[in-house]
Amino acid sequence: MTAILSEETRMRDQIAAVGKSVFDRGLTAGSTGNISVRLGDGRLLMTPTNTSLGVLDPARLSLLDADCNHLSGDKPTKEAFLHGCMYCRRAGANAVVHLHSTHAVAVSILADTDPEDALPPLTAYYAMRVGHLPMVPYYAPGDDALALAVKERAGSAHAVLLANHGPVVAGKTLLDAQYAAEELEETAKLHLMLQERKLNILPRAEADRLSAISSAG
Ligand SMILES: O=C(CO)COP(=O)(O)O
Ligand SMILES: [Zn+2]
Secondary structure (H helix, E strand, O other), X not given: OOOOOOHHHHHHHHHHHHHHHHHHOOOOOOOOOEEEEEOOOOOEEEOEOOOOHHHOOHHHOEEXXXXXXXXXXXXXOOOHHHHXXXXXXXXXXXXXXXXXXXXXHHHHHOOOOOOOOOOOOOOXXXXXXXXXXXXEOOOOOOOHHHHHXXXXXXXXXXXXXXXXXXXXXXXXXXXXXXXXXXXXXXHHHHHHHOOOOOOOOOOHHHHHHHHHHOOOO
């Protein structure tokens, strides 16, 4: 007989699997990055603070209510309020992934990065999965001001770049958020590889069309 797992149990396992996958591929190092999922009843599962995403224990993930009050599990990520701000602005988002992926971090450091849109639409998949990437000014990790800056941008973008820090991406599902964060990193890498070269980027109208028909959260 097949056991029917609860949504919470499945999501705990999925957060640990996604964390291990991104950590093992070098998409975030040390104890950086954090992941959250919004359950059907509005409660939030988050990765604990100061924990490597590569070794998450599903049973020890932090459980918070819809207002980000800690209910059980280990102490939540210091970016809990930032994740909460994403959910508050994006009704269709059920997962948020924050990474310190190297190339996206590099773009967040470049002096000529456009804070209105940090990466050009180089490929169709970037347009489909990310679309538009505003960058918020630098604030320390875990600072409420960082979360509030993201909140200001999150109404019109599901992916936001934190200056001198890294990307935060919301998705309808955890896999959507993961795939978008990975596409963002690959595009940042291409962007850096192609600096100084003449580019054929996607026409804005095509990028907007792809972005509008995609299922991004
Ligand atoms: O990336 C991080 C902060 O921005 C990691 O912090 P936490 O260990 O508290 O999740
Ligand atoms: Zn961080």
